[in-house]
Amino acid sequence: MTAAACINGAAGSYETWPYKENTAPQRKESEHDMNIIQTDALTKFYGASRGISNINLAVPEGDFFGFIGPNGAGKSTTIRTLLGLIAPTGGSAEIFGKEIKKQRNEILADIGYMPSEATFYRNMKVREVIQYSAALRGKRCDGEAEELCKRLELDTEKKIGALSLGNRKKVSIVCALQHKPKLCIFDEPTSGLDPLMQREFYAVLEERNAQGTTIFLSSHVLSEVQRYCKHAAVIRQGELLVSDSIANLGQAHAKRVSLRGVDAPPALDGIKDIKVCGDTVNFLYSGKPEVLLQALATLPLADVNIAEPDLEEIFLHYYQAD
């Protein structure tokens, strides 16, 4: 059985953990206004191949939101759909309560976006690109741009073609922040930045966040998400697996239990996130330990493993295709 088939095979009884907010954060109509980003079964297929499928994402205003997933999970596809670069094939999405397709320009006016590939016009100077970006917004942001360049130690007289990836990323950061947007969307922002610059970058973001700017960033670096984000969502194979606060995600109420030699978990309360693959059953257990152990003693097990799910483990669990 392939990995994908394992997941799909268990999908019928598939419940994500933590259990309160699973793949579809069901929010009431009245709460919609509070969410900066709200997607409803957002789907993008490229012909027959999957981009993202039924993404229900809710990012509250003022949040610092991490969007986590392995390469090819659909992070960029989700972001690019939200920004109107690609059109969804199903579902809908709103940013600032505005429909992403019909009110794209109004939305983009208040967004600062940093793409994962920081590519610009090679023969332009850094200063020219930054000014061009501001001009495309019909704004002048010289003061803010200058300060950002200073903080990020960016030489504005250099040509784009002569810059390293890290320095191009800095240009991207300045373009995304100079007009003081209400929402920042960053796609893998820190790759290519040295650790000191990463710290400065997050310092800027935290300041902006404190001033009320909502930050939405995709990453596969767990430590930075855990450190800076308030909420996070995990995406894998185009599907949103979980969306919750970092605190909840990191709660160690549950144990990860892996059993070999059976094809179903014991019938106990507090079992979540069941996955069956061949003769191995994997689930999260949040009930009493002795109850679990008694139940396990009656099963013909070839192997058993009970472990603490730290944040990394939880994310890795969502990452790995078993």
Place this chain on the structure above:
Amino acid sequence: MVILKQEMKQGRLTLLLWTAIIAFMLGVCILIYPEMESQMNEISSMFADMGSFSAAFGMDKINFGEFGGYFCTECGNVLGLGGAFFAALLGILALAKEEKEQTAEFLLTHPLKRTTVVAQKLASVLLQILILNAAVVGVSVLSALLIGEKMEFQTFGLLFLAYFILQVETAAICFGISAFINKSGLGIGLGLAALFYFLNIVANLTKEAAFLKYFTPYGYADGADILANGSLEIKYLAVGLLLTVIGITAAFVRYQNKDIA
């Protein structure tokens, strides 16, 4: 206007080079006419007697001994072909280069309507063609003055107008294609311009192939025909204008809903 300005700035070196080269070649072509003139009367009859070869280049219809005849066959090709290549290059790169260079993601995440982007890029293409032609006309008129030849507005004006429309049509068709591709497409553009040119040569060869003139802008921008008739062939021009409109419309429609790579 921000994108238009940017496009003009980005394209200025290319524009300068193409304009300089075409204007220079055209200028030289005109300046050597007095030397050629004495030999031309003999050459003219020889050229006119080379059967289908003469027909292919329209040399059976015109008199080389006259400046007009010399200009539209010898010099006209420089602008006719060179201008078309330049126009094709501009058109085919206009939209597609943003995706090829991966700058589309930067550009299109600014609060701009896609139609604004297309319109300003189209404007920059047309403006660059206009600048090239203005410079080329200027250099041609000056060169003609230097050798004491007059360029009658009636024929030469028509000739330059025809080449201008030819370039606009080529650019518009390529611009339309540009909206569908996300690679450079340079081969498509230059290939198309060359194809147009050869279609006209084939069309000139035999009566059976004359219908091909409908499918190439060289059909109405044939210097020999213009000189002989004193007008542009309206039926070919009409098809050309139609293709121009189709190319531009296709670009607007397609880019509006395009998934950006």
